[in-house]
Amino acid sequence: GSSGGGNGTSNGSGGSGSKGGKMIALLLPDTTSSARYETQDKPDFEKEVKALDPSITVDYENAQGSDSTQQQQAEAAITNGAQVLVIDPVDSQSAATIVNEANQAGVKVISYDRMIENAKVDYYVSFDNEEVGKLQGEYIAQHTPKGGTVVMIDGAQTDNNALQFAQGAHAVLDPLFKSGQLRKGYESYTPNWDPSNGQREMEAALTKLNNKVNAVLAANDGLAGAVIQALAAQGLAGKVPVTGQDATDAGLHDIMQGTQSMTVYKAVPKEAKLAAELAVDIVDNKPIPSSLVNTKVNNGAEDVPAALLQPVVVTKQNIQSTVIKDGFTTMQKIEHPSS
Amino acid sequence: MSPATQTHHDTAEPAPRPLLQVEHIRKRFGAVQALQDVSLEVYPGEVVALVGDNGAGKSTTIKMISGVETPDEGRILVEGREVHLTSPAVAEQLGIQTVYQDLALCDNLDIVSNLFLGRELHRTLIPGVIKSIRKAEMEERAIPILKELGINLPPLSTQVASLSGGQRQTVAVARAVLWGSKLVLLDEPTAALGVTQTKAVLDLILRLAEKGVGVLVISHNMSDVFQVADRIVVLRLGKTVANLTAKETRLDEVVAAITGSAEEVLTGK
Amino acid sequence: MSPATQTHHDTAEPAPRPLLQVEHIRKRFGAVQALQDVSLEVYPGEVVALVGDNGAGKSTTIKMISGVETPDEGRILVEGREVHLTSPAVAEQLGIQTVYQDLALCDNLDIVSNLFLGRELHRTLIPGVIKSIRKAEMEERAIPILKELGINLPPLSTQVASLSGGQRQTVAVARAVLWGSKLVLLDEPTAALGVTQTKAVLDLILRLAEKGVGVLVISHNMSDVFQVADRIVVLRLGKTVANLTAKETRLDEVVAAITGSAEEVLTGK
Amino acid sequence: MSMQLREGKQQQQGGLAGVWRDRIAAGELGLLPVMLALVVIWIIFQSVNSHFLSGRNMSNLILQIAEIGMLGIGETFILLLGEIDLSIAAVSGVAAAVLVLMSGAHVNPWLCILAAVVVGAVIGVFQGFWVTIIGVPAFIVTLAGSLGYQGILLAFLGNTGTVPIFNQTLLNIAASYVPGWLGWALVVVAVAGYAAGLIGIQQGRRKRNLSAMSARSMTWRLVLLGVVSVVVVGALNSYRGVPVAGLILLVFVVLFAYITQATVFGRHIYAVGGNKEAARRAGINIRSIRVIVFTLSGVMGAIGGIIGASRLGSASPASGGGDLLLDSIAAAVIGGTSLFGGRGSVWNALAGALVIGSVENGMDLLSAPSSTKYIVEGGILLIAVTIDTMTRNRRKVVGR
Amino acid sequence: MSMQLREGKQQQQGGLAGVWRDRIAAGELGLLPVMLALVVIWIIFQSVNSHFLSGRNMSNLILQIAEIGMLGIGETFILLLGEIDLSIAAVSGVAAAVLVLMSGAHVNPWLCILAAVVVGAVIGVFQGFWVTIIGVPAFIVTLAGSLGYQGILLAFLGNTGTVPIFNQTLLNIAASYVPGWLGWALVVVAVAGYAAGLIGIQQGRRKRNLSAMSARSMTWRLVLLGVVSVVVVGALNSYRGVPVAGLILLVFVVLFAYITQATVFGRHIYAVGGNKEAARRAGINIRSIRVIVFTLSGVMGAIGGIIGASRLGSASPASGGGDLLLDSIAAAVIGGTSLFGGRGSVWNALAGALVIGSVENGMDLLSAPSSTKYIVEGGILLIAVTIDTMTRNRRKVVGR
Numbered sequence A: 001g002s003s004g005g006g007n008g009t010s011n012g013s014g015g016s017g018s019k020g021g022k023m024i025a026l027l028l029p030d031t032t033s034s035a036r037y038e039t040q041d042k043p044d045f046e047k048e049v050k051a052l053d054p055s056i057t058v059d060y061e062n063a064q065g066s067d068s069t070q071q072q073q074a075e076a077a078i079t080n081g082a083q084v085l086v087i088d089p090v091d092s093q094s095a096a097t098i099v100n101e102a103n104q105a106g107v108k109v110i111s112y113d114r115m116i117e118n119a120k121v122d123y124y125v126s127f128d129n130e131e132v133g134k135l136q137g138e139y140i141a142q143h144t145p146k147g148g149t150v151v152m153i154d155g156a157q158t159d160n161n162a163l164q165f166a167q168g169a170h171a172v173l174d175p176l177f178k179s180g181q182l183r184k185g186y187e188s189y190t191p192n193w194d195p196s197n198g199q200r201e202m203e204a205a206l207t208k209l210n211n212k213v214n215a216v217l218a219a220n221d222g223l224a225g226a227v228i229q230a231l232a233a234q235g236l237a238g239k240v241p242v243t244g245q246d247a248t249d250a251g252l253h254d255i256m257q258g259t260q261s262m263t264v265y266k267a268v269p270k271e272a273k274l275a276a277e278l279a280v281d282i283v284d285n286k287p288i289p290s291s292l293v294n295t296k297v298n299n300g301a302e303d304v305p306a307a308l309l310q311p312v313v314v315t316k317q318n319i320q321s322t323v324i325k326d327g328f329t330t331m332q333k334i335e336h337p338s339s
Numbered sequence B, C: 001m002s003p004a005t006q007t008h009h010d011t012a013e014p015a016p017r018p019l020l021q022v023e024h025i026r027k028r029f030g031a032v033q034a035l036q037d038v039s040l041e042v043y044p045g046e047v048v049a050l051v052g053d054n055g056a057g058k059s060t061t062i063k064m065i066s067g068v069e070t071p072d073e074g075r076i077l078v079e080g081r082e083v084h085l086t087s088p089a090v091a092e093q094l095g096i097q098t099v100y101q102d103l104a105l106c107d108n109l110d111i112v113s114n115l116f117l118g119r120e121l122h123r124t125l126i127p128g129v130i131k132s133i134r135k136a137e138m139e140e141r142a143i144p145i146l147k148e149l150g151i152n153l154p155p156l157s158t159q160v161a162s163l164s165g166g167q168r169q170t171v172a173v174a175r176a177v178l179w180g181s182k183l184v185l186l187d188e189p190t191a192a193l194g195v196t197q198t199k200a201v202l203d204l205i206l207r208l209a210e211k212g213v214g215v216l217v218i219s220h221n222m223s224d225v226f227q228v229a230d231r232i233v234v235l236r237l238g239k240t241v242a243n244l245t246a247k248e249t250r251l252d253e254v255v256a257a258i259t260g261s262a263e264e265v266l267t268g269k
Numbered sequence D, E: 001m002s003m004q005l006r007e008g009k010q011q012q013q014g015g016l017a018g019v020w021r022d023r024i025a026a027g028e029l030g031l032l033p034v035m036l037a038l039v040v041i042w043i044i045f046q047s048v049n050s051h052f053l054s055g056r057n058m059s060n061l062i063l064q065i066a067e068i069g070m071l072g073i074g075e076t077f078i079l080l081l082g083e084i085d086l087s088i089a090a091v092s093g094v095a096a097a098v099l100v101l102m103s104g105a106h107v108n109p110w111l112c113i114l115a116a117v118v119v120g121a122v123i124g125v126f127q128g129f130w131v132t133i134i135g136v137p138a139f140i141v142t143l144a145g146s147l148g149y150q151g152i153l154l155a156f157l158g159n160t161g162t163v164p165i166f167n168q169t170l171l172n173i174a175a176s177y178v179p180g181w182l183g184w185a186l187v188v189v190a191v192a193g194y195a196a197g198l199i200g201i202q203q204g205r206r207k208r209n210l211s212a213m214s215a216r217s218m219t220w221r222l223v224l225l226g227v228v229s230v231v232v233v234g235a236l237n238s239y240r241g242v243p244v245a246g247l248i249l250l251v252f253v254v255l256f257a258y259i260t261q262a263t264v265f266g267r268h269i270y271a272v273g274g275n276k277e278a279a280r281r282a283g284i285n286i287r288s289i290r291v292i293v294f295t296l297s298g299v300m301g302a303i304g305g306i307i308g309a310s311r312l313g314s315a316s317p318a319s320g321g322g323d324l325l326l327d328s329i330a331a332a333v334i335g336g337t338s339l340f341g342g343r344g345s346v347w348n349a350l351a352g353a354l355v356i357g358s359v360e361n362g363m364d365l366l367s368a369p370s371s372t373k374y375i376v377e378g379g380i381l382l383i384a385v386t387i388d389t390m391t392r393n394r395r396k397v398v399g400r
């Protein structure tokens, strides 16, 4: 049927009735590298859009880690009549094709969380990925005794973000490795960001270094969990700083336990809210307030108007003033991550 | 209409109940009507030969009785009761054992395992769950039966994949002999056998019949047929065209019935 | 040592060169010594029967000559030249065609495709790359040959998987007859055939020999053997134990050689 | 005695209805069951989302299945042999990498394509050799290969990440459309060509006194082809025309269907898949057949990779990963190609790719939550093949 | 005439050397070639990194292969039937999710385990039913299933992400070790038990006048078992002792090896895998065999998932994903189990899991770049199976 939009439901069934109605498509990359997409980005974004303009439907798609799936989903969204695509690209480069298709169809694109390179993107809303790696690196630099040995468990080499995280971390740590202030004992990328691969890598590192490990840079909370598991087997959990990313409940739980030291909190609710405001303004043909867009980022094709948020380091000390205060999660959920 | 009742059991003494009655079965495979109208009977202790040209439907008939295929029409009765042979397991439970023309052995198993397949001697360790195979006993029991069939065999732990044609056939026959309690169906059981082995199998057939087992045997070898059969049922183009008492029939009559060159003579008989 | 030279070619007229010479071949499969010492010869236009008990090594011998297996020791000569039959393709190129005991047909292909397998009639569209099959011609050529073998067949586009035992055998025999230019090896070619079809195949064998083709045929049916064979080679436990001229031999002598009950008599002959 | 080739007689007996009854009984339904499943899937999606059957979405669907379709064709060849190729997706990734890297170095686009295809072919030859001559199971060779090629891909692109394509020729492979009139012309050519072929063959058979298709049956087939192609081209022309990538896929399907069904080489593939030993004994060089088929699979992997890269406008370390492998095997199997060799056809791969593509496309249109999508996709897949299995139920008894 | 069961005679003829010669000629080498490949792999890694054969690393290795090993056993059962299970990894993910969620709700840990296993069993029954009764190819049923279970996993964990395990009992499955003395005691029990079994069987055979193993041959086997187990336990005891999870795996292998080799049910699995139709004609209920085997596979998937979750201390939407599926199938196939049914053994799965695990572990120790890792893993896999293939080369002629 083509009964027109406006039923305001934000779930999938809205898709069919939205011909000619107002629609925003939210295209997220996967469900496995991090829990954030399903637990944070999607509900926050949908909630915000509904609050701003209930007549807009949100068409949500998750590409399950495949860039060609994401392309299919973008095509479906355009076919369904979306006026704005909010894309967190699986792949920053290949998503340029999606932007081209969108441009041809007169659909606006907001590059969300990860930049889409070399394409005419309308807006960019994100945190800075290299900055994430830098924060992790700096934490390690500050919390490892002089001459200490560092293990780096990086993300999947097939994920551009992982490369950027690693770049950021190396930007901080490489000078220290060079000067001999710290020693790099082991480093490995982790296929698929798969924690069980990460656990194996950490075990190898511990075996190889005979447990003389003074700090572990784990690229995200999933890997941090695996690292902690391997450390625990050697009675080292809690004695060695371990980094993370995403401020997942499981990660925060480990931080409360003292087994993980920090996580990089990317205030997703804020990010989602920003993106939602932008998208709604575009759909409703409202002018974009300059307060929203605070900078420009070059993506190879042009300077994209951007709203950049600062990632924040969360430790046991500031957990209350950051993730809890933002309503990102609750103490209840952190203590019982399964609820 | 068919002369099916005209057997040598049709005498003064009270006719025993037939072990097997096949009544007007039909079977179609795609475009081919394999069986048009097949009827036959086997009495306890009787050896019935099923003969006919290639493609006449003999093997298909046997497969109906052994539960491998199900007829499109017609009935099959065992000891007077209609049965629905929906799978070979059903036929086995009725005491029907079969040697198939293509032998149907598990190439990846050894001789003993094939002989006892589906009827392994075992010791129940956990009732209904774990039954441990009694390998040595099985081997022990297999030896005399194989010996009786008079064949050279490689070690009994040899996979049947590597057996010669006759050796394979012997395994299949031994299997049927071991387990056939009521009715044994043999589809060209001596086709691949040497002179001595053929004789051994024919002897075995007679001995089975003496024990009261009904035997239905397919063969193209008329001398074998006349050696063992009490009755000869002839199939042509999927129809039973003759049902003859062996002792009262001459070879050329059977051949004529098979080839159809003298149909009138026989049905008029 | 063996009486291999004692054939009916051993006369005054200049002996033609043998088509096939098998000299002292041996073959072992794991723990089984299948062939111990096998020697035989086939002359052009001659029908040689290879007989022996089950498991004597007949099929193994034929497989050596057709390139399916390679001997451990011994030589094979074709037209006087030693050949290394490393694959059936090599044997085919030498003009050797074989009907195997297990028939070796492709069940998923139809009758015509099996008849012409490896020798399809075709039209070359792009030389060396695309050869388009001439289906209608193949079918046309197949019909008379099958007719000659006198068998009922379903439509020629039927998969051979659904053929009866005899129908399959007929397809395999027709294949060998179609392509055998020099030497035809037949491993129990009539085992599954009816009376008429058996006669047709025996006639065919004789006609092949008349055309100068050498025929080596395995059979357990002594009456068939005596009907067609010029010479009879007997295998026992993997050894050639007798090489007899058919016309000068009695049935019981052959049986004795097969079973070994009169070994001395024969070798002493 | 009399040889009764029952053919002619029997087929005339029942007339068209009789032929169909026999076919259904024998399970010889070819593509019909899958097509039936496909139609059901389409009806369901269309009733839930009216965009589904729009020209635009059909156009998207065709582009979306182009890569899987190509890989499915390659996999079909392998499955017909009774082997399996677990590397075909990884090969597509490596080919894509070669393409983009060479194109990035400003090599002529046609040379880039050639190079990518050659890489696929070389990999195929290597795998075919290992499977055939050394005798290692294809499962292992191609699994090991798949790991190796993933490594190569990472060595190529691991440090640069995604490499975009700038060359317009390469981008156009998946981004251009056949003009409307040309689309219609192609319909005419296709129907006329099919008619000519059909009539030629049947006349040849009649001349030789062999059973032949009735004129009515031939008319039916032509009408069916005509109607379907008019509808499809009409729908696509309502958007931008027939996508060139879709046309390329179709050409490959027709070409390879011809090769498998009507050439000596194709016949031999079926023979080897049906009974390797019988094929060998018939004097067929089964080694060369297998090496060639593995090579073909490598080439099809590469061609799929090229189309995929063109569509995505780039290649990345993730190219050829994800569900691509299982999807391509599934495309072949859903269509009805057996995993045990000797049964199936290239058309099956196209049908299977359409089923998979339609399900994914339809679920995307509905924008259901990920968990629902997975569950529904699994369910539809199962039901589609169940329909297929049930309608050709009797096949089981006849075959294997 | 005389039936010559050549057995006894022939085996004595050549003595032990003769037996071996015959076995090598016939390709009946069992696990030996894989073990050979494994030893080669170990020597190579040890020479590159001296930690490789340390007790500690061996202990890690054992824990690392526990999950793949369990899944490999399940897959072996399926492969013996001539089927394939593409869902076993996804099942392990769902079972892990059930486990952690129930444990998070403070359910008794043993109940959690039971629930996870039951879920695996139910899935297995469902799949077995669909494959057997409806007749849809296992490839499709389990592929569709795999999608569905991924969906279920997401429905369970999509909103929470990673869920840690707090219950110590559950964590201990993969984190505890058998005390040193108990390890030694187990060696004694194992060797003594094997000796008792062997002697019992051979005496039974002698009593019945059947061919039996020579005393020398028996001694050799016992010595081999003794030496290997002393070395392994010694090495493990030098670290923390035998890992409990490894022991569980071993118990499963021994139990299922017994079931497949020595029970009626096991024999019937081989029969169905070797010739389905022959098995059916022998009156075997092939339907129930297949349903049971699929159920077993589901159960093994679940057990693997439980061990995996215990080891990782959590479950997440990524559980059961990644390379786990292909790794488990590969474990079975590398060990020598045929994809075509009827050939192989549960021991093969253990050997295969050790090969895969050793390669991954070794590469991790070297902390090579991902590209190198993939390439070397592929290469070693290929070479390992090539060694296996070449040493049992004659098998090809004999089999299939």
Ligand SMILES: Nc1ncnc2c1ncn2[C@@H]1O[C@H](COP(=O)(O)OP(=O)(O)OP(=O)(O)O)[C@@H](O)[C@H]1O
Residues within 6 Å of the ligand: B029, B030, B032, B033, B034, B052, B053, B054, B055, B056, B057, B058, B059, B060, B061, B101, C153, C154, C161, C162, C163, C164, C165, C166, C167, C192, C194, D397, D398
């Ligand atoms: N599964 C099947 N599918 C199709 N046709 C079949 C099938 N089984 C048998 N037929 C056909 O049915 C007919 C009878 O076959 P059947 O095997 O019963 O013959 P038969 O009398 O045993 O012949 P033979 O003496 O050659 O063994 C043949 O024409 C055969 O082609």
Ligand SMILES: Nc1ncnc2c1ncn2[C@@H]1O[C@H](COP(=O)(O)OP(=O)(O)OP(=O)(O)O)[C@@H](O)[C@H]1O
Residues within 6 Å of the ligand: B153, B154, B161, B162, B163, B164, B165, B166, B167, B192, B194, C029, C030, C032, C033, C034, C052, C053, C054, C055, C056, C057, C058, C059, C060, C061, C101, E397, E398
């Ligand atoms: N591939 C093989 N592997 C192991 N043993 C084999 C193999 N092929 C044959 N044999 C053995 O070699 C011996 C001879 O077999 P062959 O098939 O040649 O006998 P045959 O004379 O043809 O017998 P039949 O008359 O029964 O067909 C048999 O004992 C058989 O078990």
Ligand SMILES: O[C@@H]1[C@@H](O)[C@H](O)OC[C@H]1O
Residues within 6 Å of the ligand: A033, A034, A155, A159, A161, A162, A193, A219, A220, A221, A245, A246
């Ligand atoms: O947030 C991270 C995301 O950016 C990356 O792509 O995948 C891993 C996540 O932890």
Ligand SMILES: [Mg+2]
Residues within 6 Å of the ligand: B058, B059, B060, B101, B187, C164, C165, C166
């Ligand atoms: Mg028959």
Ligand SMILES: [Mg+2]
Residues within 6 Å of the ligand: B164, B165, B166, C058, C059, C060, C101, C187
């Ligand atoms: Mg033989």
